Amino acid sequence: xxxxxxxxxxxxxxxxxxxxxxxxxxxxxxxxxxxxxxxxxxxxxxxxxxxxxxxxxxxxxxxxxxxxxxxxxxxxxxxxxxxxxxxxxxxxxxxxxxxxxxxxxxxxxxxxxxxxxxxxxxxxxxxxxxxxxxxxxxxxxxxxxxxxxxxxxxxxxxxxxxxxxxxxxxxxxxxxxxxxxxxxxxxxxxxxxxxxxxxxxxxxxxxxxxxxxxxxxxxxxxxxxxxxxxxxxxxxxxxxxxxxxxxxxxxxxxxxxxxxxxxxxxxxxxxxxxxxxxxxxxxxxxxxxxxxxxxxxxxxxx
Numbered sequence: 357x358x359x360x361x362x363x364x365x366x367x368x369x370x371x372x373x374x375x376x377x378x379x380x381x382x383x384x385x386x387x388x389x390x391x392x393x394x395x396x397x398x399x400x401x402x403x404x405x406x407x408x409x410x411x412x413x414x415x416x417x418x419x420x421x422x423x424x425x426x427x428x429x430x431x432x433x434x435x436x437x438x439x440x441x442x443x444x445x446x447x448x449x450x451x452x453x454x455x456x457x458x459x460x461x462x463x464x465x466x467x468x469x470x471x472x473x474x475x476x477x478x479x480x481x482x483x484x485x486x487x488x489x490x491x492x493x494x495x496x497x498x499x500x501x502x503x504x505x506x507x508x509x510x511x512x513x514x515x516x517x518x519x520x521x522x523x524x525x526x527x528x529x530x531x532x533x534x535x536x537x538x539x540x541x542x543x544x545x546x547x548x549x550x551x552x553x554x555x556x557x558x559x560x561x562x563x564x565x566x567x568x569x570x571x572x573x574x575x576x577x578x579x580x581x582x583x584x585x586x587x588x589x590x591x592x593x594x595x596x597x598x599x600x601x602x603x604x605x606x607x608x609x610x611x612x613x614x615x616x617x618x619x620x621x622x623x624x625x626x627x628x629x630x631x632x633x634x635x636x637x638x639x640x641x642x643x644x645x646x647x648x649x650x651x652x653x654x655x656x657x658x
Contacts, residue, residue: 377407379434380410380436381395382412382414382426383438384422384437385413385419387413389551390548390598391404394438394598395600396413398621403621410655416449418511419503420506422439422444424454425437427460427461429546432607433606436601436602437598437600439600440509440597442508444457446513448657453534458646459603459604461604462611463602464599464614464618465614468630468635469634469635470549470596471595473548473549473562473577474545474566475562476543477538478562483564484509485517486583489584492518495591499521500525500544501522501525501543502527502533502536503545503546504533509548510545510547513567517590517591525542530551533545538555538558546567549572549575550633550635563575563577566580568595581593582613598635602640644647
């Protein structure tokens with residue numbers, strides 16, 4: 357209830373009018389991802405709908421193509437980007453990516469976070485993360501893992517945790533990755549909890565650990581840090597976060613209106629639905645989150 361009360365404080369007194377009621381929201385990940393789930397769950401619950409959201413996917417470079425499109429768009433509030441952790445990570449990995457997270461975007465709203473799950477094909481003998489780490493140290497590159505691009509959490513987390521000892525296999529989307537994981541074409545994946553929930557009852561995959569400081573209420577398997585020592589900035593233990601940005605230069609009035617309009621779709625019903633999919637709804641200062649994440653990742657990639 358405290359969260360709902362804070363949202364009401366944000367919402368009160370907001371008024372604004374768009375001449376064009378359609379807002380294009382750009383996604384860097386395929387339909388069916390947690391990005392789409394969060395956005396649709398919240399916006400479908402907005403009371404007294406006044407705006408029409410049109411979702412568009414621009415896939416490639418772990419979301420970077422979508423981010424670049426948003427950065428180059430007119431800052432009038434009619435193009436927004438639904439993004440996550442990769443918007444900060446990508447420029448440090450790929451020098452061909454030209455946007456700057458602090459220079460080219462204005463934050464609209466931070467929406468929440470979720471942890472990852474370490475999943476293996478069920479035919480593999482590994483019962484926990486320690487067994488998998490020990491095996492990869494003895495036989496480097498003999499175990500393959502799927503990822504959604506070098507700027508994605510599915511890549512960064514595994515490389516950091518296993519110290520480049522697993523064989524990376526890139527995919528254009530989590531759906532394709534999961535198909536190959538279940539069929540045994542690849543061995544391992546580190547994916548957000550929401551992505552693997554529909555498949556956890558399958559006999560084809562098993563979850564051996566999750567990230568984060570607390571066990572997932574949904575999965576109830578050991579966290580990785582229960583098994584191995586955690587460094588001060590363990591990349592693999594960072595949650596995935598989600599938020600919405602606008603091109604730099606959007607007016608304060610328009611930004612505030614959009615923030616409050618989107619937040620009006622969050623109530624106990626949406627919070628509970630997202631929690632059932634492994635997503636924790638949070639209210640944070642998105643500008644501060646982006647600045648802090650930029651400092652952390654810049655230090656990591658030095």
